[in-house]
Amino acid sequence: MAIFILRRIAQGLLVILGVSLVVFVATRLIGDPVKVMLPLSATDTQRAAFEHQLGLDLSLPRQLVDYVGSLIRFDFGDSLWQRRPAMEVVFERLPNTLLLITCSLGCAIMLALPLGAIAALRPGGIADRVTVFGGLFGLSLPQFWLGLLLILVFAVIFKVLPTSGGGSLAHYVLPAVTLGIPSLARLMMLARSSMIDELNQQYIRTARAKGLDFRQVMIGHALRNILSAFITLAGWEFISGLAGYTVVVETVFAWPGLGLTALQAIQRSDLFLLQAIVFTVAVLIVAINVGLDVAQKLIDPRINLA
Amino acid sequence: MDMRNEAPLLEIDGLEVEFDTRRGVVRGLRGVDLKIGRGETLAIVGESGSGKSVTAQAVMGLIDVPGRIARGDIRWMGQSLVDDPKGDGRGVRGKEIALVFQDPMTSLNPLMKVGTQIAEVLTRHLGMGDEEARIRVLELLEAVGIPAPPRRAAQYPHELSGGMRQRVMIAMAIACEPKLLIADEPTTALDVTIQAQVLELIAGLQETLKLSVLMITHDLGVVAGLCDRIAVMYAGRIVETGFADEIFERPEHPYTQGLIRSTPRLDDRTERLTAIDGSPPNMLVPPAGCAFRPRCPVAGPDCEIEPPLVTTLPGKSVACWRSGTPAWPAPTGHIAAEVRTSPSELPDVRPILRVRDLGVDYEASTPGFWGRMRKISALKGVSFDVFPGETLGLVGESGSGKSTIGRAVLRRLEASEGRIFFKGRDITDLKGEALRQTRREMQLIFQDPYASLNPRMRVLDIVAEPLIVHGLIRKAEEGREEIGELLRLVGLPKDAHDRLPYAFSGGQRQRIGIARALALKPDFIVADEPVSALDVSVRAQVVNLLQDLQQELGISYLFIAHDLSVVRHISHRVAILYSGRMVEIADRETLYRSPCHPYTEALLSAVPVPHPATQRARKRLVYRGDIPDVAHWPSGCHFHGRCPLADQRCSIEVPRLTERSPGHWVACWHK
Numbered sequence: 001m002a003i004f005i006l007r008r009i010a011q012g013l014l015v016i017l018g019v020s021l022v023v024f025v026a027t028r029l030i031g032d033p034v035k036v037m038l039p040l041s042a043t044d045t046q047r048a049a050f051e052h053q054l055g056l057d058l059s060l061p062r063q064l065v066d067y068v069g070s071l072i073r074f075d076f077g078d079s080l081w082q083r084r085p086a087m088e089v090v091f092e093r094l095p096n097t098l099l100l101i102t103c104s105l106g107c108a109i110m111l112a113l114p115l116g117a118i119a120a121l122r123p124g125g126i127a128d129r130v131t132v133f134g135g136l137f138g139l140s141l142p143q144f145w146l147g148l149l150l151i152l153v154f155a156v157i158f159k160v161l162p163t164s165g166g167g168s169l170a171h172y173v174l175p176a177v178t179l180g181i182p183s184l185a186r187l188m189m190l191a192r193s194s195m196i197d198e199l200n201q202q203y204i205r206t207a208r209a210k211g212l213d214f215r216q217v218m219i220g221h222a223l224r225n226i227l228s229a230f231i232t233l234a235g236w237e238f239i240s241g242l243a244g245y246t247v248v249v250e251t252v253f254a255w256p257g258l259g260l261t262a263l264q265a266i267q268r269s270d271l272f273l274l275q276a277i278v279f280t281v282a283v284l285i286v287a288i289n290v291g292l293d294v295a296q297k298l299i300d301p302r303i304n305l306a
Numbered sequence: 307m308d309m310r311n312e313a314p315l316l317e318i319d320g321l322e323v324e325f326d327t328r329r330g331v332v333r334g335l336r337g338v339d340l341k342i343g344r345g346e347t348l349a350i351v352g353e354s355g356s357g358k359s360v361t362a363q364a365v366m367g368l369i370d371v372p373g374r375i376a377r378g379d380i381r382w383m384g385q386s387l388v389d390d391p392k393g394d395g396r397g398v399r400g401k402e403i404a405l406v407f408q409d410p411m412t413s414l415n416p417l418m419k420v421g422t423q424i425a426e427v428l429t430r431h432l433g434m435g436d437e438e439a440r441i442r443v444l445e446l447l448e449a450v451g452i453p454a455p456p457r458r459a460a461q462y463p464h465e466l467s468g469g470m471r472q473r474v475m476i477a478m479a480i481a482c483e484p485k486l487l488i489a490d491e492p493t494t495a496l497d498v499t500i501q502a503q504v505l506e507l508i509a510g511l512q513e514t515l516k517l518s519v520l521m522i523t524h525d526l527g528v529v530a531g532l533c534d535r536i537a538v539m540y541a542g543r544i545v546e547t548g549f550a551d552e553i554f555e556r557p558e559h560p561y562t563q564g565l566i567r568s569t570p571r572l573d574d575r576t577e578r579l580t581a582i583d584g585s586p587p588n589m590l591v592p593p594a595g596c597a598f599r600p601r602c603p604v605a606g607p608d609c610e611i612e613p614p615l616v617t618t619l620p621g622k623s624v625a626c627w628r629s630g631t632p633a634w635p636a637p638t639g640h641i642a643a644e645v646r647t648s649p650s651e652l653p654d655v656r657p658i659l660r661v662r663d664l665g666v667d668y669e670a671s672t673p674g675f676w677g678r679m680r681k682i683s684a685l686k687g688v689s690f691d692v693f694p695g696e697t698l699g700l701v702g703e704s705g706s707g708k709s710t711i712g713r714a715v716l717r718r719l720e721a722s723e724g725r726i727f728f729k730g731r732d733i734t735d736l737k738g739e740a741l742r743q744t745r746r747e748m749q750l751i752f753q754d755p756y757a758s759l760n761p762r763m764r765v766l767d768i769v770a771e772p773l774i775v776h777g778l779i780r781k782a783e784e785g786r787e788e789i790g791e792l793l794r795l796v797g798l799p800k801d802a803h804d805r806l807p808y809a810f811s812g813g814q815r816q817r818i819g820i821a822r823a824l825a826l827k828p829d830f831i832v833a834d835e836p837v838s839a840l841d842v843s844v845r846a847q848v849v850n851l852l853q854d855l856q857q858e859l860g861i862s863y864l865f866i867a868h869d870l871s872v873v874r875h876i877s878h879r880v881a882i883l884y885s886g887r888m889v890e891i892a893d894r895e896t897l898y899r900s901p902c903h904p905y906t907e908a909l910l911s912a913v914p915v916p917h918p919a920t921q922r923a924r925k926r927l928v929y930r931g932d933i934p935d936v937a938h939w940p941s942g943c944h945f946h947g948r949c950p951l952a953d954q955r956c957s958i959e960v961p962r963l964t965e966r967s968p969g970h971w972v973a974c975w976h977k
Contacts, residue, residue, distance in 0.1 A: 211430060301464075
């Protein structure tokens with residue numbers, strides 16, 4: 001098991017290294033970072049000074065060495081926009097995003113499993129049809145629209161929840177719901193379909209023939225066996241939230257998280273901040289994947305340890 | 307065994323089960339009456355769709371939506387199991403009645419340790435604590451003959467072999483010392499030698515635990531050695547029931563007569579099999595009157611009224627207006643695959659196929675990111691000849707490499723070593739057009755008649771495809787006449803041309819597959835388990851057809867199968883494979899009468915003969931242990947771990963095939 005985890009971590013580090021190199025190539029070689037970051041009106045001397053300040057006048061191999069060095073020190077230079085270390089900005093904003101995703105996904109998971117399982121008991125029955133319809137409905141709602149609608153209803157008309165920003169627990173509700181609804185729909189559909197498959201398996205008949213009661217069959221056998229697939233999708237939902245959907249949701253709700261910061265960094269051509277964000281997200285994604293592999297291995301003994 | 311003075315354990319009374327489908331109500335059971343006494347073994351015998359498994363499921367309360375028990379009652383020691391408001395089988399299910407399913411591969415939860423799965427029953431029904439249950443689990447594993455119980459209990463199903471898993475299923479079933487064990491095709495998915503082990507286990511447990519057993523099977527051989535009474539089911543009803551010897555000796559219902567006569571026997575002369583024409587009825591629209599009427603040779607107008615099950619002798623009942631009438635022509639003495647001189651013994655006959663030292667390796671990667679490729683040898687050092695007009699039977703259990711040989715001969719798989727000669731020409735390395743030309747003369751018949759026909763192609767297109775591929779015709783329509791002739795040859799109706807495969811039964815589909823194989827007029831056909839997916843009565847039709855075609859067209863067959871009775875029936879010579887090596891090859895009579903290799907002996911003795919008296923008298927050699935896994939072959943003779951004759955030499959040196967008498971080759975150091 002330890003070897004398995006170490007191997008996965010080693011593979012993860014390789015992936016992170018690859019991502020970093022892509023970032024390096026993209027920022028240094030494809031475009032000219034100085035041109036991107038300085039206003040058009042900047043003079044040649046200003047440009048040269050800036051280039052020197054960033055170390056961009058050095059040879060490419062030398063730059064690469066410096067770059068890798070800074071990676072190891074988690075030092076991505078100063079954010080041009082905030083005038084402080086980019087990593088500091090990231091670490092300030094990251095917890096907000098992680099908390100938001102955790103809240104929304106946590107609720108989605110708690111709802112998706114029982115809803116999917118109930119639907120699967122009688123495929124084609126009323127509960128199943130309602131679930132499938134609700135699932136499709138949830139999938140087809142665009143998040144920017146859903147967010148605005150929720151603000152209109154709960155914050156503007158009924159004035160029960162704050163419109164935007166962070167701070168209190170009440171601030172979490174609307175963004176978490178907006179972010180979680182499509183995830184809930186996908187997770188519920190998966191729980192339903194894998195549960196239907198599972199309940200048709202021969203070993204479920206064995207469990208029933210053993211005289212186990214309904215609860216033991218459902219929870220002890222069926223539910224446990226769909227967990228592997230379910231957790232994988234949940235992990236992916238987390239990742240896709242982290243790498244994309246939060247940008248939309250955080251923008252709509254002015255949520256002080258990483259997604260909103262990323263958008264701002266792009267708008268302000270803050271290359272160093274953006275680089276720090278991309279790197280951080282990449283590390284998180286790799287870490288989640290390693291975690292998923294380990295969880296899978298713990299649930300399903302058939303996955304080979306080698 | 308005497309149950310007249312005692313109330314029966316289980317009583318099934320006029321049981322009807324219906325399935326509501328989109329196309330209407332399918333009548334799964336149409337009034338089944340059954341009694342099982344204490345300590346008694348009853349077998350329900352029938353083909354697919356006869357309702358034998360549905361009966362077992364009804365007893366266990368496992369009939370699911372869309373199925374329902376429409377009428378009738380099931381009583382367990384006087385108490386109704388149908389009228390069960392709590393739906394938990396009144397605490398009887400799993401405790402007093404236990405079930406063993408057919409397929410041990412899918413019947414265990416793959417993500418749960420086998421020990422835990424057994425312990426579940428104990429905590430549920432006997433209220434045992436964890437520690438108590440753990441100890442009992444080890445006892446149970448011991449009782450079903452699993453070595454090293456503590457280690458096995460902590461393993462997952464995928465770490466156990468098929469035979470082992472079935473033992474675990476049985477351990478689970480006997481955990482609460484039930485009074486009745488229902489075994490639904492308990493050995494159908496197992497290899498012959500493993501089947502013998504499991505049947506022996508069930509018989510032993512029955513004795514020690516005083517179990518009643520309800521055995522559900524299609525295999526008359528399994529029934530013969532084990533059961534006191536038999537109930538034969540057809541189309542959702544019991545058509546005949548009585549004591550086993552009685553039924554086998556004097557079957558009264560025409561269906562029972564046909565069933566017994568269409569089953570090839572290991573110890574029998576190889577007369578032509580009796581084939582019951584047609585196929586079982588569609589239970590969506592069961593025929594009026596006796597359901598067997600359309601297939602019955604002695605049916606008359608009175609059969610349009612459903613015959614009741616009436617007692618004809620003490621303990622025997624038959625549902626037929628003409629019970630006891632001999633329904634099928636008496637054995638003619640006509641020998642099926644004639645015991646003519648095997649072509650191999652004639653001078654100047656050159657083999658159509660020669661295989662020398664054939665070996666096939668697979669590449670398998672060790673799992674993981676940095677996995678390396680590893681060579682796994684699936685077949686090694688196999689040599690044999692097939693002569694024109696001859697059938698060579700290739701027999702082996704799973705992992706023996708028999709299908710690999712078939713695929714390598716057809717060049718669908720590259721040989722890693724050895725040579726293959728077809729009509730004197732070395733085809734081992736043929737490529738491109740030369741290979742295509744050779745393939746015209748060698749064809750393949752597949753095992754699964756459902757999966758091997760494209761469901762969206764007309765029969766005409768299916769059979770015409772090889773002709774088009776080889777440029778003999780351009781469009782299927784051009785071959786309509788020729789294909790009509792082929793369809794007639796394989797016994798399909800004239801209007802089969804334009805219909806799609808779903809319109810045909812399993813046996814008819816297999817005929818379509820045969821017509822396709824014949825389209826290019828091949829001299830040589832590889833038939834890979836061509837009848838193992840078919841029901842007994844239909845199987846006889848296809849076996850007869852293959853033999854007729856050989857007589858008429860002089861085709862040579864390489865007949866690959868695991869069923870030794872069928873192979874004996876159809877082959878001139880037989881080769882036995884074990885774990886990727888050929889251990890014995892001889893003409894049929896020599897091989898079955900005086901087998902030489904210890905594995906062949908064990909294999910033959912493990913095949914149950916469908917005749918109770920004969921089967922009881924047979925000596926069974928049951929060798930412990932499992933067939934080695936292809937990835938971990940032992941050194942030396944692959945059989946040495948299970949062989950009673952094995953000594954040190956056998957574990958080091960591989961024995962080569964040597965000729966013991968003309969045409970009889972054996973690979974063993976001792977025999």
